[in-house]
Amino acid sequence: MKTPPPSELVAEWPLPPLASLGSTVRAIGIQRELRRHLPWKMRGFLRVDGNQAVLHLPIEEKEAFSAASAKIATAIEEISAYPVLPSEVEDILGISSRERHKWMKQSRLKSAGTRTVKMRGRAKAVTFHVFDAQHIEDILDRDLPTIWRQEDAAMSAENRKRAAAKRRQTRTQARSQSGCAGSADDASGSKLEGWDVFAAEGLLRAPRK
Template structure:
């Protein structure tokens, strides 16, 4: 249908989602759309769609009353959008993290939960419960590149753990040869001085 005909036969309204609402995420934009559709009557749900950062409402011209009611609902939902809790798939897209990272950082407290939400997925009898996140917290994490910082910290901790494990194994081997070769005593003591927490290891009596 030519654009001129479409404009005369349909009612159209477009809203542009702001950056503080989407945080640069197309997944978040889709989530906002789903929130809006949940607030609309069943007959109007499919009339609204998202195109990039634009929300588009299109209805037949003879449905002006329903259109006006939908405009009111969508406008209110868009005003609320920046404060909507961030759900798992959204925070993963916003911060560029994997599901395994989300679970790990949530468990160790680096990713603070804003509570949980329980929903029933379409076509499924069982409900699911998941954590949601404060959009202000997510925005702060995004702005300071927290996910990248956490990955560096984890890599450093892993490397330190590996170094310590290697040195502990060396110390154990040296300790076993103490009695048979006196010259190894000095080597063992020197290596122990470089191992973090060696004092606790020795106090536990693991070499006796």
């Protein structure tokens, strides 16, 4: 029994280890970047499936298939140099947007530069930080987000402790100042009116003999 001729042309390329970093979000981004190298009508025939890119075209598109395959093969060689986008970083490391901003400010998470794009439906372009794939891989391998969260929790606890101690000190000083003011008022209030004149007249002195 003869094997029926193939109905489509298929090419597959393994992705480099630094490609998706286990992130579905980044895999979608890589697929989008690879498709940009193809004519618009052919972009839907390329997909990223797991750790490989797959191109499939109808058998009649042999010439277009050869040209597209060459472009994709060249593009895949550059995948490891693709910057990691903010949404991809959050998915790869399992962190929140708030943590990403905080750790960037603390220079734990290092920016590899910025990118500016014009978004559909927005009048102004959007500028955001991007990250080096090797830097993100190192953070992932060392599980640094877990360590950073522990350090942040310890720092927050210490800050709360210091703030509570400062509030206690402030209340103690306020009570002390209030007590001193009360003693002064008592001393002045206990002095009889005209006492100085009364004493000056010598009325308290013993009568002379």
